Amino acid sequence: MDPLLIGVLAVVLMLVLIYLGMHIGIALTLVSFVCVALLRNTGVAGRMVAAAANDTIREDLFSVVPLFVLLGMLVSVSGVGRDTFDVAETLMRRVRCGLGVATVKANAVFAAITGVSVASATIFAKVATPEMRRHGYTKRFSVGVVAGSSVLGMLIPPSLLLIVYGVLAEESVGKLFIAGILPGLLLATMFAAMIVGLAYLRPAAIFEGGIVAPPGPPVDLAGLASKALPILVLIVIILGGIYSGYFNPTEAAAVGAAAGLVVALARRTLDPRRLWQVLVSTGHVAVSVLFLIMAASLYSRMLALAGLPAFIAESLAAGGLGAWGFLLLYIVIVLLLGMILDSVSIMLIVLPIAIPIAASFGFDKIWFGIITVLAVEVGLLTPPFGLSVYTVKAALDDPTITVWDVFAGTFPFVLCMLACLAVIVAVPSVSTILVR
Numbered sequence: 001m002d003p004l005l006i007g008v009l010a011v012v013l014m015l016v017l018i019y020l021g022m023h024i025g026i027a028l029t030l031v032s033f034v035c036v037a038l039l040r041n042t043g044v045a046g047r048m049v050a051a052a053a054n055d056t057i058r059e060d061l062f063s064v065v066p067l068f069v070l071l072g073m074l075v076s077v078s079g080v081g082r083d084t085f086d087v088a089e090t091l092m093r094r095v096r097c098g099l100g101v102a103t104v105k106a107n108a109v110f111a112a113i114t115g116v117s118v119a120s121a122t123i124f125a126k127v128a129t130p131e132m133r134r135h136g137y138t139k140r141f142s143v144g145v146v147a148g149s150s151v152l153g154m155l156i157p158p159s160l161l162l163i164v165y166g167v168l169a170e171e172s173v174g175k176l177f178i179a180g181i182l183p184g185l186l187l188a189t190m191f192a193a194m195i196v197g198l199a200y201l202r203p204a205a206i207f208e209g210g211i212v213a214p215p216g217p218p219v220d221l222a223g224l225a226s227k228a229l230p231i232l233v234l235i236v237i238i239l240g241g242i243y244s245g246y247f248n249p250t251e252a253a254a255v256g257a258a259a260g261l262v263v264a265l266a267r268r269t270l271d272p273r274r275l276w277q278v279l280v281s282t283g284h285v286a287v288s289v290l291f292l293i294m295a296a297s298l299y300s301r302m303l304a305l306a307g308l309p310a311f312i313a314e315s316l317a318a319g320g321l322g323a324w325g326f327l328l329l330y331i332v333i334v335l336l337l338g339m340i341l342d343s344v345s346i347m348l349i350v351l352p353i354a355i356p357i358a359a360s361f362g363f364d365k366i367w368f369g370i371i372t373v374l375a376v377e378v379g380l381l382t383p384p385f386g387l388s389v390y391t392v393k394a395a396l397d398d399p400t401i402t403v404w405d406v407f408a409g410t411f412p413f414v415l416c417m418l419a420c421l422a423v424i425v426a427v428p429s430v431s432t433i434l435v436r
Contacts, residue, residue, distance in 0.1 A: 003039055007306030010035045014299075014349070024345045025288075028295035032302040039305055052298040064173065066286035067253035068158050073278040074260035075113050075234070078269050081123035083227040084110050089131070090224050097199035097206055099135055100145045101192045103128045107149040108188040111156040113234045113256075121150035121388045125395035139401050141206045144409015147392045149191055151377040151417065154343065156184030158238060158253065160289070161343055161376065165369040167293055168300070168351045173249045175435045177242055179366045183374065183424055183431050190416045198412065230263045292344055300352035309356035323361035327425065330354055331375050338379015342387055346376050367424075370431040374421050381410040381417075 010031050017027040029049065036045035075081065088106040092098035106128070107120050124146045132142040154161045157177030166173035199206050238256040241247035247255060264270040270278070303309055321329070330350070337346045351372070358368045380388040389406045424430050 003306045004308060004311055006035050006038055007303055007308030007311075010302060010306070011308075011349075011353075018341070018345070024341075024348065025292045025295040028292075028299045028348065032295070032298040035302050036305060039302075048301055049298060052301065053294050055297060064163055064250045064253045065160070065289050066282055067250065067257050068160065068163070069285045069289075070278070070282045071113070071238075071253060071257040071260045073282055074257065074264050074270070075110075076123060077274055077278060078230075078260065078264035078267050080113065080230055080234070080260075080263065081106075081110055081120075082127050084231055085124060085127045085131075087224055087228045087231065095196070097195050099128070099132045099137065100141065100195040100199075100206065103132075103145050104149040104152075104188055104191045104195065107152050108156060108184065109231060109235070111153040111159075111184070112239055113231070120153045121147055121391040122395045124150065125392040129392075129396060129398075133398075136208045137206060138208055139398075140405050140409040142409070143392055143396070143401055143406045144411070144413065145195065147381060147386075147388045147406055148410045148413025148416075149188070150388045150392075151380050151413075152184055152188055152191075154377050154380075155180050155187060155370075155373055157181060157242070158249070158256075159373065161347065161373045162369065163249075164289070164293065164344060164347055165351065165372060168296060168347065169355050169365050169369060171365050171369065174242055175366055176369055177239075177249060178434045179370055179431045180373070181239075181243075181434060183370050183420065186423065186430065187374075187417065187420045190420055191413060194412055194416050234259055234263070289344070292348060296348040296352065299348065303352050304356075309353050312353065313357040313360040323363065326357060326361060327363070327371075330358075331371065331421070331425075334372065334375040335378055335382075338376060339382050341379070343376045343379060346379065347372065364428065364432060366435060367428045367431050371421065371424060374417065374424065378414060378417050378421075381407075381414050383407050386410075 014027050014031045017031065018024055022030075033045045033049055036048050085102065085106040088102035088109065089099060092102040092105065095101055103124060107124060110120050110123070125143070128146055129142045132145070133139065153159070157180045159177070159180055162176040162180055163173055165171070166176050195206075234256060237259050238252050241252045241255065242249060261270075334346060334350060337350070341349070354372075355365070355368075359365065380386060383389075386407060389403060389410060392406050393401070393403050
Protein backbone atom coordinates (compact mmCIF):
# COMPACT_ATOMS: atom_id res chain seq x y z
CA MET A 1 0.00 0.00 0.00
CA ASP A 2 1.19 3.52 -0.82
CA PRO A 3 2.75 5.20 2.27
CA LEU A 4 0.89 8.47 1.63
CA LEU A 5 -2.42 6.63 1.48
CA ILE A 6 -1.60 4.97 4.80
CA GLY A 7 -0.84 8.40 6.29
CA VAL A 8 -4.16 9.83 5.10
CA LEU A 9 -6.07 6.79 6.35
CA ALA A 10 -4.31 7.16 9.73
CA VAL A 11 -5.62 10.71 10.16
CA VAL A 12 -9.14 9.76 9.07
CA LEU A 13 -9.25 6.64 11.26
CA MET A 14 -7.98 8.55 14.26
CA LEU A 15 -10.68 11.24 13.89
CA VAL A 16 -13.34 8.54 13.55
CA LEU A 17 -12.16 6.74 16.69
CA ILE A 18 -12.12 10.01 18.68
CA TYR A 19 -15.63 10.85 17.40
CA LEU A 20 -16.81 7.40 18.54
CA GLY A 21 -15.54 8.16 22.04
CA MET A 22 -12.11 6.54 22.21
CA HIS A 23 -9.57 8.33 24.42
CA ILE A 24 -7.30 10.54 22.30
CA GLY A 25 -4.10 8.97 23.66
CA ILE A 26 -5.27 5.41 22.97
CA ALA A 27 -6.49 6.38 19.49
CA LEU A 28 -3.15 7.99 18.61
CA THR A 29 -1.16 5.02 19.90
CA LEU A 30 -3.35 2.35 18.29
CA VAL A 31 -3.53 4.02 14.88
CA SER A 32 0.19 4.81 14.88
CA PHE A 33 1.12 1.21 15.77
CA VAL A 34 -1.10 -0.28 13.06
CA CYS A 35 0.15 2.15 10.39
CA VAL A 36 3.83 1.63 11.22
CA ALA A 37 3.20 -2.12 11.08
CA LEU A 38 1.74 -1.66 7.60
CA LEU A 39 4.60 0.59 6.51
CA ARG A 40 7.32 -1.67 7.93
CA ASN A 41 6.39 -4.59 10.20
CA THR A 42 5.08 -5.25 13.72
CA GLY A 43 8.61 -5.52 15.12
CA VAL A 44 9.49 -2.00 13.98
CA ALA A 45 6.10 -0.76 15.25
CA GLY A 46 6.74 -2.25 18.69
CA ARG A 47 10.23 -0.75 18.90
CA MET A 48 8.87 2.66 17.83
CA VAL A 49 6.26 2.57 20.62
CA ALA A 50 8.97 1.69 23.12
CA ALA A 51 11.25 4.45 21.81
CA ALA A 52 8.48 7.08 22.03
CA ALA A 53 7.65 6.07 25.61
CA ASN A 54 11.31 5.96 26.62
CA ASP A 55 12.07 9.37 25.11
CA THR A 56 9.05 10.91 26.83
CA ILE A 57 9.91 9.53 30.26
CA ARG A 58 13.65 10.31 30.05
CA GLU A 59 13.27 13.93 28.90
CA ASP A 60 14.00 16.28 31.81
CA LEU A 61 11.76 18.98 30.34
CA PHE A 62 8.62 16.91 30.96
CA SER A 63 9.07 17.21 34.72
CA VAL A 64 7.76 20.76 34.35
CA VAL A 65 4.26 19.35 33.75
CA PRO A 66 3.61 17.74 37.16
CA LEU A 67 5.41 20.60 38.94
CA PHE A 68 3.21 23.31 37.43
CA VAL A 69 0.11 21.17 37.98
CA LEU A 70 1.12 20.75 41.64
CA LEU A 71 1.66 24.51 41.92
CA GLY A 72 -1.82 25.15 40.53
CA MET A 73 -3.40 22.71 42.98
CA LEU A 74 -1.58 24.25 45.96
CA VAL A 75 -2.52 27.77 44.93
CA SER A 76 -6.18 26.75 44.64
CA VAL A 77 -6.17 25.11 48.07
CA SER A 78 -4.44 28.06 49.74
CA GLY A 79 -7.10 30.56 48.69
CA VAL A 80 -4.78 32.67 46.56
CA GLY A 81 -7.40 32.71 43.79
CA ARG A 82 -9.97 34.36 46.05
CA ASP A 83 -7.38 36.85 47.32
CA THR A 84 -6.39 37.69 43.75
CA PHE A 85 -9.98 38.62 42.97
CA ASP A 86 -10.33 40.61 46.20
CA VAL A 87 -7.22 42.66 45.41
CA ALA A 88 -8.30 43.33 41.82
CA GLU A 89 -11.85 44.20 42.92
CA THR A 90 -10.54 46.66 45.51
CA LEU A 91 -8.32 48.42 42.98
CA MET A 92 -11.05 48.58 40.30
CA ARG A 93 -14.06 49.52 42.41
CA ARG A 94 -14.03 53.15 41.25
CA VAL A 95 -14.10 52.11 37.58
CA ARG A 96 -17.43 51.68 35.83
CA CYS A 97 -18.07 47.94 35.60
CA GLY A 98 -15.13 47.57 37.98
CA LEU A 99 -16.07 44.05 39.04
CA GLY A 100 -15.94 42.87 35.43
CA VAL A 101 -12.54 44.48 34.86
CA ALA A 102 -11.38 43.10 38.22
CA THR A 103 -12.32 39.58 37.12
CA VAL A 104 -10.21 39.98 33.97
CA LYS A 105 -7.27 41.37 35.91
CA ALA A 106 -7.55 38.67 38.57
CA ASN A 107 -7.61 35.97 35.90
CA ALA A 108 -4.51 37.50 34.28
CA VAL A 109 -2.64 37.51 37.59
CA PHE A 110 -3.84 34.01 38.50
CA ALA A 111 -2.74 32.81 35.06
CA ALA A 112 0.77 34.05 35.82
CA ILE A 113 0.81 31.65 38.78
CA THR A 114 -0.96 28.50 37.57
CA GLY A 115 -1.35 28.51 33.76
CA VAL A 116 -4.48 26.33 33.71
CA SER A 117 -7.70 27.80 32.29
CA VAL A 118 -10.00 25.26 33.91
CA ALA A 119 -8.65 26.11 37.37
CA SER A 120 -9.33 29.82 36.74
CA ALA A 121 -12.85 29.11 35.49
CA THR A 122 -13.66 26.97 38.53
CA ILE A 123 -12.33 29.38 41.15
CA PHE A 124 -13.70 32.62 39.73
CA ALA A 125 -17.10 31.08 38.94
CA LYS A 126 -17.48 30.53 42.68
CA VAL A 127 -15.84 33.80 43.76
CA ALA A 128 -16.62 36.48 41.15
CA THR A 129 -20.05 35.44 39.83
CA PRO A 130 -21.94 35.73 43.16
CA GLU A 131 -20.28 39.11 43.82
CA MET A 132 -21.29 40.48 40.42
CA ARG A 133 -24.85 39.17 40.78
CA ARG A 134 -25.08 40.78 44.24
CA HIS A 135 -23.97 44.13 42.80
CA GLY A 136 -26.62 44.13 40.08
CA TYR A 137 -24.78 42.70 37.07
CA THR A 138 -26.77 40.59 34.59
CA LYS A 139 -26.38 36.85 34.84
CA ARG A 140 -25.11 36.51 31.27
CA PHE A 141 -22.39 39.08 31.79
CA SER A 142 -21.46 37.68 35.21
CA VAL A 143 -20.81 34.18 33.91
CA GLY A 144 -19.55 35.34 30.52
CA VAL A 145 -16.73 37.44 31.95
CA VAL A 146 -15.59 34.55 34.16
CA ALA A 147 -15.53 32.01 31.32
CA GLY A 148 -14.16 34.50 28.79
CA SER A 149 -11.25 35.74 30.87
CA SER A 150 -10.33 32.22 32.03
CA VAL A 151 -8.65 31.61 28.67
CA LEU A 152 -5.82 33.91 29.78
CA GLY A 153 -4.53 30.95 31.80
CA MET A 154 -3.27 29.22 28.66
CA LEU A 155 -1.58 32.24 27.08
CA ILE A 156 0.04 34.14 29.94
CA PRO A 157 3.00 32.04 31.18
CA PRO A 158 3.37 29.57 32.71
CA SER A 159 1.03 27.79 30.30
CA LEU A 160 0.40 24.07 29.95
CA LEU A 161 -0.41 24.47 26.25
CA LEU A 162 2.83 26.34 25.59
CA ILE A 163 4.69 23.45 27.25
CA VAL A 164 2.89 20.95 25.01
CA TYR A 165 3.66 23.05 21.94
CA GLY A 166 7.30 23.41 22.93
CA VAL A 167 7.63 19.65 23.23
CA LEU A 168 5.94 18.92 19.90
CA ALA A 169 7.80 21.69 18.05
CA GLU A 170 11.13 20.99 19.81
CA GLU A 171 11.25 24.67 20.75
CA SER A 172 12.47 26.31 23.96
CA VAL A 173 9.67 26.37 26.54
CA GLY A 174 11.37 29.29 28.29
CA LYS A 175 11.29 31.37 25.10
CA LEU A 176 7.66 30.43 24.52
CA PHE A 177 6.79 31.54 28.06
CA ILE A 178 8.44 34.91 27.49
CA ALA A 179 6.80 35.22 24.07
CA GLY A 180 3.36 34.71 25.63
CA ILE A 181 3.64 37.69 27.98
CA LEU A 182 2.83 40.54 25.56
CA PRO A 183 0.03 38.69 23.69
CA GLY A 184 -1.47 37.71 27.04
CA LEU A 185 -1.37 41.28 28.33
CA LEU A 186 -2.74 42.54 25.01
CA LEU A 187 -5.68 40.14 25.21
CA ALA A 188 -6.37 41.06 28.84
CA THR A 189 -6.29 44.76 27.93
CA MET A 190 -8.68 44.18 25.01
CA PHE A 191 -11.05 42.31 27.34
CA ALA A 192 -10.99 45.17 29.87
CA ALA A 193 -11.47 47.84 27.19
CA MET A 194 -14.38 45.92 25.70
CA ILE A 195 -16.06 45.63 29.12
CA VAL A 196 -15.69 49.34 29.89
CA GLY A 197 -16.91 50.22 26.40
CA LEU A 198 -20.03 48.06 26.83
CA ALA A 199 -20.65 49.63 30.24
CA TYR A 200 -20.91 53.06 28.59
CA LEU A 201 -22.47 52.12 25.24
CA ARG A 202 -24.81 49.28 26.25
CA PRO A 203 -25.27 49.35 30.04
CA ALA A 204 -28.38 47.15 29.79
CA ALA A 205 -26.16 44.28 28.62
CA ILE A 206 -24.12 44.48 31.82
CA PHE A 207 -26.30 45.97 34.57
CA GLU A 208 -29.77 44.78 35.57
CA GLY A 209 -32.25 47.35 34.29
CA GLY A 210 -29.37 49.40 32.89
CA ILE A 211 -28.68 50.84 36.35
CA VAL A 212 -24.95 51.33 36.93
CA ALA A 213 -23.61 49.78 40.15
CA PRO A 214 -22.33 52.42 42.62
CA PRO A 215 -18.63 52.55 43.59
CA GLY A 216 -17.55 50.60 46.65
CA PRO A 217 -16.28 51.82 50.03
CA PRO A 218 -12.78 53.23 50.62
CA VAL A 219 -9.79 50.91 50.17
CA ASP A 220 -8.31 49.08 53.19
CA LEU A 221 -4.61 49.35 52.32
CA ALA A 222 -3.40 47.07 55.11
CA GLY A 223 -5.77 44.25 54.18
CA LEU A 224 -4.97 44.77 50.51
CA ALA A 225 -1.24 44.47 51.12
CA SER A 226 -1.59 41.27 53.17
CA LYS A 227 -3.58 39.61 50.39
CA ALA A 228 -1.36 40.87 47.58
CA LEU A 229 1.99 39.82 49.11
CA PRO A 230 1.76 36.03 48.45
CA ILE A 231 0.53 36.70 44.92
CA LEU A 232 3.41 39.04 44.14
CA VAL A 233 5.96 36.65 45.68
CA LEU A 234 4.78 33.76 43.51
CA ILE A 235 4.77 35.86 40.33
CA VAL A 236 8.26 37.25 41.02
CA ILE A 237 9.61 33.75 41.72
CA ILE A 238 8.13 32.15 38.62
CA LEU A 239 8.14 34.82 35.90
CA GLY A 240 10.97 36.87 37.37
CA GLY A 241 13.18 33.80 37.62
CA ILE A 242 12.44 32.70 34.05
CA TYR A 243 12.68 36.16 32.48
CA SER A 244 15.93 37.01 34.23
CA GLY A 245 17.46 33.71 33.19
CA TYR A 246 18.08 32.69 36.79
CA PHE A 247 15.72 29.69 36.48
CA ASN A 248 14.89 27.49 33.55
CA PRO A 249 11.16 26.57 33.35
CA THR A 250 11.61 23.31 35.26
CA GLU A 251 13.51 25.00 38.09
CA ALA A 252 10.96 27.83 38.21
CA ALA A 253 8.16 25.28 38.46
CA ALA A 254 9.92 23.44 41.29
CA VAL A 255 10.66 26.62 43.28
CA GLY A 256 7.14 27.90 42.59
CA ALA A 257 5.59 24.65 43.83
CA ALA A 258 7.72 24.85 46.98
CA ALA A 259 6.61 28.46 47.51
CA GLY A 260 2.99 27.43 46.95
CA LEU A 261 3.40 24.72 49.58
CA VAL A 262 4.81 27.27 52.05
CA VAL A 263 1.86 29.62 51.41
CA ALA A 264 -0.67 26.81 51.90
CA LEU A 265 1.00 25.66 55.13
CA ALA A 266 1.33 29.22 56.45
CA ARG A 267 -2.39 29.78 55.90
CA ARG A 268 -3.22 26.42 57.52
CA THR A 269 -5.35 25.34 54.56
CA LEU A 270 -3.44 22.13 53.88
CA ASP A 271 -4.25 19.35 56.34
CA PRO A 272 -3.07 15.75 55.64
CA ARG A 273 -6.33 14.82 53.88
CA ARG A 274 -6.16 17.80 51.52
CA LEU A 275 -2.45 17.22 50.89
CA TRP A 276 -3.22 13.65 49.81
CA GLN A 277 -6.02 14.93 47.52
CA VAL A 278 -3.66 17.48 45.98
CA LEU A 279 -0.98 14.85 45.31
CA VAL A 280 -3.46 12.36 43.84
CA SER A 281 -5.04 15.02 41.60
CA THR A 282 -1.60 16.15 40.48
CA GLY A 283 -0.68 12.57 39.61
CA HIS A 284 -3.86 12.02 37.62
CA VAL A 285 -3.44 15.19 35.56
CA ALA A 286 0.32 14.80 35.04
CA VAL A 287 0.13 11.16 33.96
CA SER A 288 -2.73 11.95 31.59
CA VAL A 289 -0.77 14.78 29.95
CA LEU A 290 2.46 12.78 29.71
CA PHE A 291 0.63 9.83 28.17
CA LEU A 292 -0.85 12.16 25.56
CA ILE A 293 2.60 13.59 24.80
CA MET A 294 4.01 10.08 24.39
CA ALA A 295 1.15 9.17 22.03
CA ALA A 296 1.70 12.39 20.07
CA SER A 297 5.41 11.61 19.72
CA LEU A 298 4.57 8.21 18.24
CA TYR A 299 1.97 9.81 15.95
CA SER A 300 4.51 12.38 14.68
CA ARG A 301 7.04 9.65 13.87
CA MET A 302 4.42 7.63 12.02
CA LEU A 303 3.37 10.62 9.90
CA ALA A 304 7.01 11.44 9.10
CA LEU A 305 7.58 7.80 8.10
CA ALA A 306 4.57 7.98 5.78
CA GLY A 307 5.82 11.27 4.31
CA LEU A 308 2.46 13.03 4.78
CA PRO A 309 3.67 16.42 6.15
CA ALA A 310 6.27 16.78 3.39
CA PHE A 311 3.72 15.84 0.74
CA ILE A 312 1.19 18.41 2.02
CA ALA A 313 3.86 21.13 2.14
CA GLU A 314 4.94 20.39 -1.44
CA SER A 315 1.31 20.29 -2.62
CA LEU A 316 0.51 23.64 -1.00
CA ALA A 317 3.58 25.23 -2.55
CA ALA A 318 2.83 23.76 -5.99
CA GLY A 319 -0.86 24.69 -5.78
CA GLY A 320 -0.09 28.36 -5.26
CA LEU A 321 -1.77 28.57 -1.86
CA GLY A 322 1.35 30.16 -0.41
CA ALA A 323 2.46 30.74 3.14
CA TRP A 324 -0.34 33.11 4.16
CA GLY A 325 -2.97 30.97 2.50
CA PHE A 326 -1.72 28.00 4.51
CA LEU A 327 -1.75 30.04 7.73
CA LEU A 328 -5.35 31.19 7.16
CA LEU A 329 -6.45 27.64 6.35
CA TYR A 330 -4.65 26.34 9.45
CA ILE A 331 -6.34 28.87 11.75
CA VAL A 332 -9.78 28.06 10.32
CA ILE A 333 -9.20 24.32 10.84
CA VAL A 334 -8.09 24.87 14.44
CA LEU A 335 -11.12 27.08 15.14
CA LEU A 336 -13.46 24.45 13.71
CA LEU A 337 -11.81 21.64 15.68
CA GLY A 338 -12.20 23.77 18.81
CA MET A 339 -15.95 23.31 18.53
CA ILE A 340 -15.70 19.55 19.02
CA LEU A 341 -12.35 18.75 20.72
CA ASP A 342 -10.40 19.89 23.77
CA SER A 343 -7.29 22.06 23.46
CA VAL A 344 -4.59 19.42 23.98
CA SER A 345 -6.27 16.99 21.58
CA ILE A 346 -6.36 19.61 18.83
CA MET A 347 -2.66 20.33 19.21
CA LEU A 348 -1.74 16.66 19.25
CA ILE A 349 -3.69 16.08 16.04
CA VAL A 350 -2.71 19.08 13.92
CA LEU A 351 0.80 20.07 15.03
CA PRO A 352 2.70 16.98 13.82
CA ILE A 353 1.39 17.83 10.35
CA ALA A 354 1.41 21.63 10.57
CA ILE A 355 4.82 22.31 12.15
CA PRO A 356 6.92 20.83 9.29
CA ILE A 357 4.77 22.74 6.78
CA ALA A 358 5.12 25.99 8.73
CA ALA A 359 8.90 25.45 8.89
CA SER A 360 9.03 24.88 5.13
CA PHE A 361 7.39 28.28 4.62
CA GLY A 362 9.93 29.91 6.93
CA PHE A 363 7.53 30.80 9.74
CA ASP A 364 9.01 31.59 13.14
CA LYS A 365 8.06 28.61 15.32
CA ILE A 366 7.61 30.75 18.43
CA TRP A 367 5.23 33.12 16.62
CA PHE A 368 3.43 30.14 15.11
CA GLY A 369 3.08 28.64 18.60
CA ILE A 370 1.44 31.76 20.05
CA ILE A 371 -0.99 31.84 17.10
CA THR A 372 -1.76 28.16 17.66
CA VAL A 373 -2.42 28.49 21.39
CA LEU A 374 -4.65 31.55 20.93
CA ALA A 375 -6.65 29.90 18.15
CA VAL A 376 -7.00 26.72 20.19
CA GLU A 377 -8.17 28.71 23.21
CA VAL A 378 -11.09 30.15 21.24
CA GLY A 379 -12.49 26.62 21.29
CA LEU A 380 -12.85 26.83 25.08
CA LEU A 381 -15.68 29.32 24.55
CA THR A 382 -17.44 28.10 21.39
CA PRO A 383 -20.35 25.63 21.25
CA PRO A 384 -20.99 22.78 21.38
CA PHE A 385 -17.83 21.73 23.29
CA GLY A 386 -16.70 24.92 25.12
CA LEU A 387 -14.84 23.34 28.04
CA SER A 388 -14.54 26.60 30.05
CA VAL A 389 -18.25 27.24 29.58
CA TYR A 390 -19.21 23.84 30.98
CA THR A 391 -16.67 24.25 33.79
CA VAL A 392 -18.28 27.54 34.87
CA LYS A 393 -21.75 26.02 34.69
CA ALA A 394 -20.67 23.00 36.75
CA ALA A 395 -19.09 25.22 39.42
CA LEU A 396 -22.28 27.27 39.93
CA ASP A 397 -25.17 26.38 42.21
CA ASP A 398 -27.64 28.72 40.45
CA PRO A 399 -30.18 26.64 38.43
CA THR A 400 -31.47 29.78 36.67
CA ILE A 401 -28.18 30.13 34.76
CA THR A 402 -28.11 27.83 31.73
CA VAL A 403 -25.22 26.70 29.58
CA TRP A 404 -26.52 28.90 26.78
CA ASP A 405 -26.46 31.91 29.11
CA VAL A 406 -22.73 31.29 29.54
CA PHE A 407 -22.17 30.83 25.80
CA ALA A 408 -24.08 34.08 25.10
CA GLY A 409 -22.04 35.90 27.75
CA THR A 410 -18.75 34.79 26.22
CA PHE A 411 -19.56 35.93 22.67
CA PRO A 412 -17.95 39.41 23.03
CA PHE A 413 -14.83 37.72 24.41
CA VAL A 414 -14.64 35.41 21.39
CA LEU A 415 -14.71 38.48 19.13
CA CYS A 416 -11.90 40.05 21.17
CA MET A 417 -9.82 36.87 20.86
CA LEU A 418 -10.27 36.82 17.07
CA ALA A 419 -9.25 40.49 16.93
CA CYS A 420 -6.17 39.77 19.07
CA LEU A 421 -5.34 36.81 16.81
CA ALA A 422 -5.51 39.10 13.77
CA VAL A 423 -3.15 41.59 15.44
CA ILE A 424 -0.59 38.89 16.25
CA VAL A 425 -0.75 37.51 12.70
CA ALA A 426 -0.34 40.99 11.21
CA VAL A 427 2.33 42.14 13.70
CA PRO A 428 4.54 39.13 14.57
CA SER A 429 6.81 41.27 16.76
CA VAL A 430 4.08 41.35 19.43
CA SER A 431 4.99 37.75 20.24
CA THR A 432 8.69 37.73 19.33
CA ILE A 433 10.16 41.06 20.45
CA LEU A 434 10.92 39.87 24.01
CA VAL A 435 12.83 36.78 22.85
CA ARG A 436 14.95 38.43 20.17
